[in-house]
Amino acid sequence: MQWLKINLSPFLLVPFFVWDLEAALAFTGAPAVLRALLARRLAAAGGADIVVVGAKATGPVDKLPPLRQAYVDEVNSLSEISLSMRAAGATPEQVARQLHQTRRELGVQYNDLTPPDKLVEIYERNLRVYGDKLGLSIDWLRAKGKSWEQITESASRSGGKDLGF
Structure with missing residues (x-):
């Protein structure tokens, strides 16, 4: 938890409409497995309006079949x-x-x-x-x-x- 607090605090201070969790965690050196797990947990907890893993959302997200x-x-x-x-x-x-x-x-x-x-x-x-x-x-x-x-x-x-x- 301390790692998250230290490494993600700069990103949490910026009011993004879309928080690109993947980019934030990749920037801080988090392993991909951790990035994916955190994104799933955050989305499940309703902690963000949009959570994107593996790609940056820049507009409407295309819905997959x-x-x-x-x-x-x-x-x-x-x-x-x-x-x-x-x-x-x-x-x-x-x-x-x-x-x-x-x-x-x-x-x-x-x-x-x-x-x-x-x-x-x-x-x-x-x-x-x-x-x-x-x-x-x-x-x-x-x-x-x-x-x-x-x-x-x-x-x-x-x-x-x-x-x-």
């Missing part, structure tokens, strides 16, 4: 699993592998609910970019030089901007 929003919410919640695993003493590799596997399972679950034309688009993109219809694999990420911590962090981000999300 309900199925996509449900997927994004579940993917974002994976950061809490990461915190629990770390607190229980799991290694960075164990955390990364578990979160990555859970993320892929979520992808399969939501792919089964995705309209067929959109699913074809998603699979084609994933095959083209990652060589796997389900998207990123641990082997692909490691071959690209990603650390276990980076894999853990990416597992709790939904992505899909190039697909219009």
Whole structure:
């Protein structure tokens, strides 16, 4: 709590219409997992009118289709699993592998609910970019030089901007 008080107090003094929590915490050096957890808790407690994690709001926020929003919410919640695993003493590799596997399972679950034309688009993109219809694999990420911590962090981000999300 002391860290928050020291590092966030300059941001709390400025009357922003939109408080970009992600930028404020990134600026102060907070880990991404902490940033995501704090944003969720703040939003749940009604502590801010708008909480944006991962992007800065500059105008009206586009609403995602309900199925996509449900997927994004579940993917974002994976950061809490990461915190629990770390607190229980799991290694960075164990955390990364578990979160990555859970993320892929979520992808399969939501792919089964995705309209067929959109699913074809998603699979084609994933095959083209990652060589796997389900998207990123641990082997692909490691071959690209990603650390276990980076894999853990990416597992709790939904992505899909190039697909219009």
